[in-house]
Amino acid sequence: MQSNTASxxxxxxxxxxxxxxxxxxxxxxxxxxKGKVVDWLTDHAAAVxxxxxxxxxxxxxxxNGKKTALQLIPSGIMRDCVACYIGNGVVVDxxxxxxxxxxxxxxxxxxxxxLFISESCxxxxxxxxxxxxxxxxxxxxxxxxxxxxxxxxxGPAYEDKVARRAxxxxxxxxxxxxxxxxxxxxxxxxxxxKGYLKSDALEFQPIYEQAMKAAEQILPMLADVxxxxxxxxxxxxxxxxxxxxxxxxxxxxxxxPFVTSSNCVAGNAAAGSGVGPDKLHYILGITxxxxxxxxxxxxPTELEWDVPDTVGYHLSTVGQERGTVTGRAxxxxxxxxxxxxRSVLINGVSGVCITxxxxxxxxxxIKVCTGYMLNGQRIDILPLDADDIAACEPIYESFPGWxxxxxxxxxxxxxxxxxxxxxxxxxxxxxxxxxxxxxGPDRDHTILLRHPYKG
Numbered sequence: 001m002q003s004n005t006a007s008x009x010x011x012x013x014x015x016x017x018x019x020x021x022x023x024x025x026x027x028x029x030x031x032x033x034k035g036k037v038v039d040w041l042t043d044h045a046a047a048v049x050x051x052x053x054x055x056x057x058x059x060x061x062x063x064n065g066k067k068t069a070l071q072l073i074p075s076g077i078m079r080d081c082v083a084c085y086i087g088n089g090v091v092v093d094x095x096x097x098x099x100x101x102x103x104x105x106x107x108x109x110x111x112x113x114x115l116f117i118s119e120s121c122x123x124x125x126x127x128x129x130x131x132x133x134x135x136x137x138x139x140x141x142x143x144x145x146x147x148x149x150x151x152x153x154x155g156p157a158y159e160d161k162v163a164r165r166a167x168x169x170x171x172x173x174x175x176x177x178x179x180x181x182x183x184x185x186x187x188x189x190x191x192x193x194k195g196y197l198k199s200d201a202l203e204f205q206p207i208y209e210q211a212m213k214a215a216e217q218i219l220p221m222l223a224d225v226x227x228x229x230x231x232x233x234x235x236x237x238x239x240x241x242x243x244x245x246x247x248x249x250x251x252x253x254x255x256x257p258f259v260t261s262s263n264c265v266a267g268n269a270a271a272g273s274g275v276g277p278d279k280l281h282y283i284l285g286i287t288x289x290x291x292x293x294x295x296x297x298x299x300p301t302e303l304e305w306d307v308p309d310t311v312g313y314h315l316s317t318v319g320q321e322r323g324t325v326t327g328r329a330x331x332x333x334x335x336x337x338x339x340x341x342r343s344v345l346i347n348g349v350s351g352v353c354i355t356x357x358x359x360x361x362x363x364x365x366i367k368v369c370t371g372y373m374l375n376g377q378r379i380d381i382l383p384l385d386a387d388d389i390a391a392c393e394p395i396y397e398s399f400p401g402w403x404x405x406x407x408x409x410x411x412x413x414x415x416x417x418x419x420x421x422x423x424x425x426x427x428x429x430x431x432x433x434x435x436x437x438x439x440g441p442d443r444d445h446t447i448l449l450r451h452p453y454k455g
Contacts (some may be wrong), residue, residue, distance in 0.1 A: 001314055016234040022282045022300075022452045023269045027343035028294040029255075031321075031330060032286040032436055033355035036240045038075040040443045041284075044453040046078025046237030047083040049229065051272030052262040054091040054124060054154040055100070058422075062416030068107070072098050074242050077111060083232070088120035089262065089272020091157040092169060094214035116223035118274070119170035122161040125182075125211070127189040127202050128153030134197040149295070154419035155261040160185065169222065172215035182208055184197045207263035226274020233279065241269040241280070247343040248382075255386045258297025266347040281451045285349040285432065288341060289357045290315050292330040296392035299332035301369045311363065317361040334396065338367040339382040344432045351435030351450060354423060358407040358439050366401055366422060369394040370429060399425065409439045412447050 024040065026032040042048055045263045055072040068078065072092070088295045101111050149155055160166040165185060171178045183204060191202040224392065232239055237406040245264040253265060263272070270277045292315075293299045303312030305321075312332045315321065321330035343349070360366055371380040372392035383389050402416035409415055413421075415437075427434045435455070437447040 003393045010328050019233040019234070019238055019239065020281050020453050021239045022284055023241040023243065023266045024284050024286060025243040025266045025347055025349075027248075027285040027287045027289055027347070027349070027352070028246045028336075028338055029034070029297075029299075030244075030246035030247045030260075031292050032246060032288045033353075034243065034286045035070060035075045036441060036443060037284070037286055037353050037355070037436070038240060039078055040446055041240055042076045042079045042082050042236055045076065045082060045240040046232045046235075046453075047085060047229065048074040048089050048240045048242055049085040049225070049269075049273050050074045050188075050242050050244065051087040051269045052089040052264055053260065054152060054157070055093055056152055056154055056244065056260070059357050071100060072087065072097055072114065072402065073104065073111070074244075076240065077104060077109060077114065082114065083227060083228070084115045085223070085264050085273070086115070086117045086121060087225050087273035088118040089268060090118075090121050091124050091154055091161070091262075091324055092117065092121045093153065094172075094211060094218060098214055098217055099428035107110060112221060115221055116225060117218065117221050118225040119167060119168065119173075119222045121169045122157050122166040122273075122308045123171070124153045124157040125167065125185075126153075126320075127161075127186060127193070128156040130193060130199060130202060131156045131189055131197065134193060134199040135289060136341065137199075138197055143276060144438060153177075156189075158261040160198050169218065169355075172211065172219060175212060175224075178211065179208055180376050182211075187255065224274075229273060229279070229408055239279075241273065243269070243282070247285075247346055248339060250346075253342075253346050255297045255389055258386060266349075272300050280455065281349050282350045284435070284452050285295040285340075285343060285347055285352045287335075287352050287430075289335060289360055289433075290319070291333045291336050291339075292319075292321050293333075294328055294330050298333055298386055298392075299333060300339075300372060300389060300392045300394045301336045302331050303333045305332035314363065315359060319356055332395075334367045334369055335426065336394070337373050337426060338369055338380055338383070338394075340430040345381075346431055349432045351452065351455070352427070352430065352432050353436035353438060354426070354434055355438040357419065357423075357437055360401065360419075360422075361407065362402040366398070367396040367400045367428065368422075368426060370397050371395045386415065397425070406439050408442075408445050410444070412437070412449060415447070 074084040076084045132153045193199045245260045249260040250264050266283045304310050305312035305316040315332040399422050402418035434451040438446045
């Protein structure tokens, strides 16, 4: 691992030839396979950073056939000597954090010596979870429709952050200050729980005692994450920024209100970790070879994914499309190049990694959405208004499928000709080069065309 000793001098700049930082972001509605790609890239990184979201990431890694699911801890934890950082843009549930650490340690991983947490992270506390679940229940009962949250309290925690009343990890260092802020915040949320949300209020003492007990283990892992990252770069070490969720779930740029509660676009890697935008050298957009979505919201290319003997059913079953965090079935549909155009634009994507190409094996015909008809007009990029998106009628271009399997292939030239033609067309439609192709869940099932750290 590169030295964590950092110079805070703004005049000190890393050698761009030796220190190269990569941001990995999802370009669809999440579940694109970011965790596997991050894990694959960490052999070139001194550190991996989570910069937004909470324990709602479902990053599943398969290494030598063994599956590991990570929700909060960066995927770099699976490689020895890689430092892992939870940046200030992440909301942290102390109980979940410790349980995830314990689970990984039970599997033989060295976690606590390599995991560093920004003291500026807002805390997710039990009343956030209660509010989250009660709101979804109310929306369902009143007929307004569920957002489709994970029910983990992430949204309400971000609300407290924006309202400037959040309890942060740094408050754990000061028990009296923590208690005073907790009493005030709990009173506010209990008022909403008992009144508008028709739910149960929570008591102060159990929450306080649980937090103080967690603090004993969490405080030794606190760090000034931005300074640490700077230190890696100055020492010549490259850093990987690991996004969660997907661009189309971004709070500002996604299909609002059916979105997550944070900015999951590449630009937030800087704000959510405490570094400048000049530290983001390459943006890798992860894109599934088809499209999936968990939860509610518009989905122009959605197919019948729960009806046997249909293309949607094939994508759902062969792709094993169930949410890692929630276990919910993912809605499935054709690749939407018009939506990807929006993602490429927002993120400034340098290159794309296409994942799950092998799921398309065996299909006689493959379609790609190239644009939409909306109110009698043709458009070639995803609209900004969710109601407009729901009204879009997709326009498809068809491609012949291929014989044989792409599973586990690691060389471009060994792909079936029709698979290569499909990918080359997608590349042209979205306006970004395909630099990587994933052909299976294992870290070694990867075709490399241009290395993000060497390109």
